[in-house]
Amino acid sequence: MVIVETTNYVRTITLNRPDALNAFNRAMWRALIDAIDQAKDDSSARVVVITGAGRAFSAGAALQEKSGAAAMSGAPGVGVSPLVEGRIEFPKPVIAALNWVGVGLRATPGGWAGRGSGPVLWGGSGCS
Secondary structure, rough: OOEEEEEEEEEEEEEEEEEHHOOOOOHHHHHHHHHHHHHHHHOOEEEEEEEOOOEEOOOEOOOOOOOOOHOOOOOOOOOOHHHHHHOOOOOOEEEOOOOOOEEHHOOHHHHHHHHOOEEEEOOOOOOO
């Protein structure tokens, strides 16, 4: 669901459901939250970059799946609230590297990235 790589102190977390435009299902929410939490305390990661594989950062919730937005609301450990809770004071800079489509950015990691205490850089091939 996500690919995690660390190179030269940069932790890159790539949303990896390009066939679904990286739409979030329960498994991807959990994988992303786990990857961010691991980066928080890892001294080999000084900055976190979140991006999407393929042509989209994220199309939002995977509505066609049973784990779509309605099913995910209120599900423990899944969704925007669990992502933001405990990460508002994230100790490292978070960069949202948007590659074209980013639907509902306040409800995706792109929106969360702007809420931390560290600096945030927005950019990507599809940003104007």
